Every structure is written in structure tokens, then in C-alpha cells.
Amino acid sequence: MRGLLLLFVIFVNTAIFAQKVEYSIVVKDIETQLPIENATVLIMKTKQTLISNQDGKVTFELEGASNVQVSETNYEKVTLRWGSLKPDLFVVYLKNNNDNKLEEIVVSKEKPEKNLQRIVSNSRQKLANAYRLKVYVREFFMLDNKYSYYNDGLVNFQFDGDQKKSTTTLLVEQNRSYGLLENDVSADLIGYNLNNIMENYSNLKYFDPLLDSKTKKEYEFTTTGHPNNKDYYIMSVTPLDKSKKALDTFEIIYDPTKKLIVEFTISIKPGDLAQIEEQTKVGSKNVTRSQVKVTYRIDDEDYYLLSSNEEIAYDLILKDQVKKNIQVRNNFITTNFNRQNFTYKESDVFKEKTLFNKQNKILTKYWDLSGFTATEEEKGIINSLEFKL
Numbered sequence: 599m600r601g602l603l604l605l606f607v608i609f610v611n612t613a614i615f616a617q618k619v620e621y622s623i624v625v626k627d628i629e630t631q632l633p634i635e636n637a638t639v640l641i642m643k644t645k646q647t648l649i650s651n652q653d654g655k656v657t658f659e660l661e662g663a664s665n666v667q668v669s670e671t672n673y674e675k676v677t678l679r680w681g682s683l684k685p686d687l688f689v690v691y692l693k694n695n696n697d698n699k700l701e702e703i704v705v706s707k708e709k710p711e712k713n714l715q716r717i718v719s720n721s722r723q724k725l726a727n728a729y730r731l732k733v734y735v736r737e738f739f740m741l742d743n744k745y746s747y748y749n750d751g752l753v754n755f756q757f758d759g760d761q762k763k764s765t766t767t768l769l770v771e772q773n774r775s776y777g778l779l780e781n782d783v784s785a786d787l788i789g790y791n792l793n794n795i796m797e798n799y800s801n802l803k804y805f806d807p808l809l810d811s812k813t814k815k816e817y818e819f820t821t822t823g824h825p826n827n828k829d830y831y832i833m834s835v836t837p838l839d840k841s842k843k844a845l846d847t848f849e850i851i852y853d854p855t856k857k858l859i860v861e862f863t864i865s866i867k868p869g870d871l872a873q874i875e876e877q878t879k880v881g882s883k884n885v886t887r888s889q890v891k892v893t894y895r896i897d898d899e900d901y902y903l904l905s906s907n908e909e910i911a912y913d914l915i916l917k918d919q920v921k922k923n924i925q926v927r928n929n930f931i932t933t934n935f936n937r938q939n940f941t942y943k944e945s946d947v948f949k950e951k952t953l954f955n956k957q958n959k960i961l962t963k964y965w966d967l968s969g970f971t972a973t974e975e976e977k978g979i980i981n982s983l984e985f986k987l
Contacts, residue, residue: 618659619685622971625654625668628691636893637670637692638904642677647895648969649905649931657971668692671851671861671893672826694826710819710833711808714850718805720857721894724901725800726759731902732934734968735792735953738979739777740925745979747777749953752964755796756939764800766793768948769940774958774965777983790908790928791951799892799903799930804864808835808848816845824851830860846888858901864890879915886923887911895932905970906930933969 625637633654640647643664648656663680673692736750751773755766798804807813817835824830835848851861866888888910895904908928914921950956965972972980 618661620657620659620967621683621685622655622657622687623650623666623668624687624689625650625656625670626689626691627673628693634670634673634692636905637668637673638895640667640669642667645934646969647904647931647933647935648971651971651973653973655971655973656969657966659967671824671830710821711814711817713821714805714819714833714835715809717850717852717857717859718802718809721859721901722763722800722802724858725802725894725903726762726764727757728759728937728939729757729900729902730936730938730940731755731757731932732936733796734929734931734933734965734970736929736965736970737790737953738925738927738976740923740927741921743923745777745983747775747954748980748983749773749775750965750968751953751956752933752968753792753948754940756942757800759800764797766796766800767942768793768796769942769946770948770953770956770959772959772961772964773953773956774960775954775956776980790926792948792953794951795906795908795928796903796930799906802859804862804890804892805848807846817848829853829855853896856896858896859894860896861891861893863892864888882915883912884915885910885912887925895935897935900935900937902932902935903930904932929970931969 623639625634625639626632627634633650633652635650635652635654637650637654638647639650639656639658641658641660641664643660643662646658648658650656660683665680666678666683667675668678668690669675670692673694676690676692678690731754733753733755734750735753737748738745739747752771753773754769754771756769757764757766759765808817816838818838820834820836822832822834824832830851831854833848833850833852835850837845837847846864846866849863850859852859866885890906890908892906893904895902906929909925911923911925914924948956
């Protein structure tokens with residue numbers, strides 16, 4: 599009898615231990631007490647990756663025990679032991695990697711533009727491998743200062759690559775779309791082409807203007823040490839002078855030893871946009887804001903896209919009017935990396951350009967545990983667009 603009772607207790611404890619428990623973590627700066635956006639939270643048992651939102655928050659489910667690693671380029675990495683985690687809101691404080699706040703100019707015999715060519719080439723080659731990423735993708739669309747459309751989905755990208763470039767195959771697990779778009783906004787505005795944008799991240803197409811022998815002469819290249827991380831350098835690439843077209847400003851964070859890009863930001867300064875002559879041709883877009891931020895993860899021999907955020911705002915010239923302040927914001931968040939290919943039928947491949955073209959397929963509340971937790975403001979926007987349906 600005592601043996602049966604002991605067996606029962608062990609069974610109950612095992613069942614409880616195996617249940618999935620939801621956790622929420624908020625990442626903050628230990629000095630300022632402010633939330634840290636875009637911090638990486640790695641569940642070490644499952645290799646699930648999460649990215650903190652504007653509130654510094656991530657939410658995830660965990661079955662059993664696992665340590666959790668929290669990191670961000672500007673801060674020291676922290677590993678949380680499973681025993682310290684609590685299902686309620688848990689705050690993690692990060693401190694700066696380096697006490698040296700000064701950006702020191704890096705002196706090298708090699709010209710920065712030549713060094714960039716080497717870094718981009720090496721990063722491309724490293725990214726051009728066979729692997730798969732599980733990615734949470736979402737998109738907000740604003741027209742006339744009002745949110746009019748939203749979509750998100752949990753998708754799988756299968757990568758096939760050679761030494762020069764990667765190609766992707768896309769399979770959609772779940773997705774949802776809310777809101778209405780006007781017919782005259784034009785088809786190319788209804789979402790990003792998911793395969794194209796992912797292939798651009800892998801093939802680093804964004805750097806082509808800086809590597810072209812003709813256009814690179816329009817930029818100034820400067821390399822400095824990272825003020826908060828002694829392991830990284832920062833290359834700043836800025837337009838030399840005024841141009842008839844708006845030129846991008848680049849900031850590239852890279853590992854000088856491994857010659858790999860860790861993060862890059864591309865933006866057009868408002869001042870540069872102000873000097874550009876507005877286009878009047880029907881179908882033209884007059885850009886008022888543009889920014890791209892992309893981060894990559896270096897994990898031993900593995901190297902892959904971690905997250906991206908693209909934002910663009912512009913006025914669209916139509917035949918009888920101008921559509922003012924059209925804004926599109928797109929996010930990619932890699933939740934899982936795997937070297938093993940997935941098995942699929944050709945009929946399973948998603949061949950449309952955007953999730954706007956796919957009927958809603960909701961099996962679970964995947965967006966709550968997707969790797970990126972929506973802020974309360976974003977939840978309100980999504981709920982309001984869902985209500986419109």
C-alpha cells in the first residue's frame with residue numbers, strides 16, 4: 599500500500615512538473631531603470647528565441663525546467679537559472695558591457711570600404727547555407743493617420759544556398775488578417791513580399807550601393823570601436839554631399855574577428871528628404887520616412903537572421919488626388935533555427951507574395967507566444983481592426 603501511495607505521489611508530481619507554465623520577463627537597464635527594447639531572450643532547453651518589445655517584455659511557455667539567457671549588443675549577457683524564474687512578471691536587469699563610453703576611431707591599413715566588402719562577402723557566404731527558420735511575421739498598415747490593416751503569421755522559411763546567395767521556400771503554419779484596404783491604394787502596398795524580403799536579408803542586398811564602384815564614391819566611411827561592447831566595431835556610412843535623390847545613412851555593427859555583421863540600420867535623414875524635389879508622376883511615391891533595422895545571431899558555427907524591423911511612410915500620387923501619409927511597418931522575429939530540412943509537399947508551399955492573399959488559419963493563439971509580445975497599444979490597434987470585420 600505504501601508503495602502504491604509513493605508511486606501515486608511521484609506520478610502526480612511528474613504530471614505537474616510536465617505542465618506548460620507561462621512566464622513573462624521584463625528586461626531593464628540597471629542604471630536608468632528603463633525597459634530595453636530588442637533584447638534577445640533564449641530558452642536554452644528548446645532553443646526558442648524571443649525579442650523584447652518597446653516595454654522590454656517577452657512572454658513564453660515552458661514545460662519543465664530550462665535556464666534562460668538574456669542578451670543585447672550594448673549590455674552584458676545574463677543567464678537566469680530556472681529555479682529563479684517565477685510565473686508572474688519577472689524583471690531582469692542588464693548592465694553595460696564596457697565602462698568606456700568613448701567611441702575610439704579604429705586605425706587600419708585597409709580602407710573601411712574595402713573592409714566592408716570583405717565583411718559583407720563573408721557574411722553572405724555564411725548565410726548561404728541549408729537550414730530553416732521558424733519566423734513570426736507581422737505588419738501594420740496606416741492610411742491618413744489611421745490604422746487600416748494588420749496581418750501576422752507563424753511561417754517557416756527553408757533556405758537553400760550556394761556561396762553566392764540564398765533562396766527560400768515558404769510554408770505558412772498559421773496566419774490572420776484584419777481590416778480593410780481601399781482599392782485605389784495599389785496592389786504593391788498590400789504587404790511585403792515575404793520571400794523577397796527574407797532573401798534580401800540573407801543575400802545582404804541592402805549593401806549593394808556601398809559596394810558598387812560608381813555609387814560608393816558618394817559616401818564617407820568611418821569605423822569606431824563600439825562604446826558599450828569591446829568585441830564589436832561600428833562602421834558609419836554617410837552621404838558625402840547633397841544629391842538630387844535621398845541617399846541612405848548606414849550604421850553597421852560587426853565582429854572584427856569573425857568578419858560577420860551583427861546588426862545594421864539604414865535610414866534617410868529628414869533633412870535629406872526635405873531637399874529632394876517632389877515627384878508628380880501618377881504612381882510615384884514621395885518618401886517622408888524610411889528606416890530598416892536588422893540583427894543577426896552568431897551562435898558558434900550557426901549564423902542567421904534574428905529579427906528585423908522595416909518602416910516606411912510616403913505620399914502616393916494618384917490620378918486625381920494624393921494619398922497622404924501611407925505608413926507600413928513590418929517585423930520578422932526568428933523563434934527557432936534548425937539545420938534539419940522539413941518535409942513538405944509542393945502543394946504546401948505558399949507561392950503568393952503576402953499573407954494578405956491567404957485566408958485566415960488560426961489553430962492556436964500563436965501571437966501570444968510567438969517570440970514577440972505585442973504592447974498594450976498594439977493589442978488595442980489589432981482588436982479595433984478585428985472588430986471592424
